[in-house]
Amino acid sequence: MNQILCGLLLTLFFYVANGEGSAELRRFNMLKFGNTDQDYIMYQPNMSPLASEFTVCAWIRRLNSATRPVWFSYSSSVTSKEIQITDDGYQFYMFGTESDLRSVYTISPGTWFYNCLSWSSATQTRTVYINGRVVDSASTPAGRTLGQGGYLLFGNEQDGLGTGMDGGEIFGGEMYKLNVFSRMLTTSEIQELAQNMCVDIEQKYESTRYIKWEDILQLSRNGDVTEKDNSCLLEAYKLLNSELTERLNHTRLELNTTVEELARTRESLHSTEERLNETVIALDRSETGLNKTLIALNRSETRLNETLEELERTKVTHRETEARLNETLEIADNLEEKLNSTLESKCLLNSSITSHWDFLYASPFYGEVSHSKSCRLYGDHWKS
Numbered sequence: 568m569n570q571i572l573c574g575l576l577l578t579l580f581f582y583v584a585n586g587e588g589s590a591e592l593r594r595f596n597m598l599k600f601g602n603t604d605q606d607y608i609m610y611q612p613n614m615s616p617l618a619s620e621f622t623v624c625a626w627i628r629r630l631n632s633a634t635r636p637v638w639f640s641y642s643s644s645v646t647s648k649e650i651q652i653t654d655d656g657y658q659f660y661m662f663g664t665e666s667d668l669r670s671v672y673t674i675s676p677g678t679w680f681y682n683c684l685s686w687s688s689a690t691q692t693r694t695v696y697i698n699g700r701v702v703d704s705a706s707t708p709a710g711r712t713l714g715q716g717g718y719l720l721f722g723n724e725q726d727g728l729g730t731g732m733d734g735g736e737i738f739g740g741e742m743y744k745l746n747v748f749s750r751m752l753t754t755s756e757i758q759e760l761a762q763n764m765c766v767d768i769e770q771k772y773e774s775t776r777y778i779k780w781e782d783i784l785q786l787s788r789n790g791d792v793t794e795k796d797n798s799c800l801l802e803a804y805k806l807l808n809s810e811l812t813e814r815l816n817h818t819r820l821e822l823n824t825t826v827e828e829l830a831r832t833r834e835s836l837h838s839t840e841e842r843l844n845e846t847v848i849a850l851d852r853s854e855t856g857l858n859k860t861l862i863a864l865n866r867s868e869t870r871l872n873e874t875l876e877e878l879e880r881t882k883v884t885h886r887e888t889e890a891r892l893n894e895t896l897e898i899a900d901n902l903e904e905k906l907n908s909t910l911e912s913k914c915l916l917n918s919s920i921t922s923h924w925d926f927l928y929a930s931p932f933y934g935e936v937s938h939s940k941s942c943r944l945y946g947d948h949w950k951s
């Protein structure tokens with residue numbers, strides 16, 4: 568399908584790009600034959616290149632409902648019906664021998680079909696093709712070659728050399744791309760040629776395409792034989808249009824899918840953003856909390872540091888106090904010791920002392936005791 572489209576586009580392009588327009592277009596025109604026995608093309612080409620083998624092919628559209636419409640007729644000095652091809656298979660001739668091929672020409676009128684006849688003296692076989700398919704084969708006499716010196720006639724039949732056109736064999740149909748090749752084409756080659764009438768595939772066989780359609784279009788015509796647009800351009804446009812419409816539909820569908828996907832992505836993106844926002848807010852809250860905790864911690868640490876400093880200061884004070892206390896205690900101890908020994912040795916004489924004055928003026932203490940407190944220790948005991 569794409570190959571065909573491509574070919575059509577190329578043809579289209581060729582037509583559009585060619586400035587000469589009508590001249591180029593004529594190459595692609597078909598011929599429509601009128602419905603009288605005077606509507607034909609006849610000429611006398613040199614047929615010697617086709618003497619030992621040939622292939623005749625053309626796109627044919629049957630419009631005449633009468634029997635045996637002849638689209639190809641070649642007379643020669645040997646027989647007036649060297650070759651005669653009808654579009655209904657009736658009265659088909661090869662080297663003057665008639666065949667009735669109506670049972671294989673089952674194409675309904677108004678339908679284009681590709682009709683070929685191939686032959687070679689080497690194979691001694693002539694083969695008839697319809698739309699690339701072999702529909703009939705027959706052997707030809709050994710040593711027989713194509714008779715020379717005759718006329719080619721398109722659109723009617725001959726009973727003699729260039730004579731005998733009459734109402735019973737009027738072609739009256741349409742013809743396109745009649746070519747005669749100077750060799751027997753193979754079945755696969757003919758199959759390829761039959762694929763699409765709008766593709767100029769026959770140009771592939773240029774060296775053996777001896778009688779060319781574009782040359783036939785230049786021949787003088789007898790009666791009502793007119794060129795007609797081959798409608799390939801229109802077909803190409805139609806095909807192109809349907810292909811483009813299909814592609815457009817497909818693209819539309821894809822676009823919708825893409826739009827839907829985009830919407831879904833947007834939605835998902837939105838929800839992700841929402842979640843992100845939530846996370847950011849939560850994080851902010853955590854940070855605030857963390858900052859508060861840090862400030863509180865800093866405050867606690869500061870207070871701890873202050874407390875520690877104070878404690879340090881207190882420790883120093885305490886140590887100083889303790890030292891002073893230790894000194895005092897030492898002094899007190901010394902005093903006490905002294906007092907104890909004194910009391911033991913001297914103050915026991917008190918029983919002879921009647922008043923404290925006697926005691927104080929007793930010889931061991933006189934001038935010695937200056938601190939009344941030291942004596943009171945003993946005095947309390949003494950007073951009682």
Ligand SMILES: *[C@@H]1O[C@H](CO)[C@@H](O)[C@H](O)[C@H]1NC(C)=O
Binds near residue numbers: 809812813814816
């Ligand atoms: C393209 O779509 C339109 C409407 O949806 C439809 O009518 C038409 O047949 C489609 N064409 C092709 C080639 O699918």
Ligand SMILES: *[C@@H]1O[C@H](CO)[C@@H](O)[C@H](O)[C@H]1NC(C)=O
Binds near residue numbers: 816819820823
């Ligand atoms: C694409 O979407 C539009 C709007 O939703 C709708 O009108 C149209 O029919 C859709 N086309 C296809 C091919 O689904």
Ligand SMILES: *[C@@H]1O[C@H](CO)[C@@H](O)[C@H](O)[C@H]1NC(C)=O
Binds near residue numbers: 837
């Ligand atoms: C997320 O936060 C930004 C900035 O605050 C805001 O512009 C955006 O609309 C928010 N997105 C959603 C989905 O709430």
Ligand SMILES: *[C@@H]1O[C@H](CO)[C@@H](O)[C@H](O)[C@H]1NC(C)=O
Binds near residue numbers: 851855
């Ligand atoms: C937390 O403290 C840091 C540093 O002091 C500051 O940059 C940040 O903005 C604070 N965050 C909040 C949520 O207060």
Ligand SMILES: *[C@@H]1O[C@H](CO)[C@@H](O)[C@H](O)[C@H]1NC(C)=O
Binds near residue numbers: 861866
């Ligand atoms: C902690 O507190 C001290 C003094 O109170 C201040 O100088 C310092 O900047 C604070 N540090 C923080 C991290 O807040």
Ligand SMILES: *[C@@H]1O[C@H](CO)[C@@H](O)[C@H](O)[C@H]1NC(C)=O
Binds near residue numbers: 865869872
């Ligand atoms: C508390 O003291 C320590 C050790 O001296 C110091 O490293 C820290 O910064 C101090 N903290 C504050 C909040 O002053």
Ligand SMILES: *[C@@H]1O[C@H](CO)[C@@H](O)[C@H](O)[C@H]1NC(C)=O
Binds near residue numbers: 886889890893
């Ligand atoms: C005070 O005396 C006690 C007991 O004798 C001793 O342990 C302590 O270290 C002394 N204190 C000072 C500051 O000299």
Ligand SMILES: *[C@@H]1O[C@H](CO)[C@@H](O)[C@H](O)[C@H]1NC(C)=O
Binds near residue numbers: 900903904907
């Ligand atoms: C002094 O005597 C008293 C009472 O007899 C005694 O408790 C104390 O330990 C003595 N002091 C000294 C330093 O000997």
Ligand SMILES: *[C@@H]1O[C@H](CO)[C@@H](O)[C@H](O)[C@H]1NC(C)=O
Binds near residue numbers: 916920
């Ligand atoms: C106390 O002194 C009196 C007289 O002065 C003396 O007679 C007495 O023996 C003394 N007491 C003691 C226990 O020595």
Ligand SMILES: [Ca+2]
Binds near residue numbers: 725
């Ligand atoms: Ca005749």
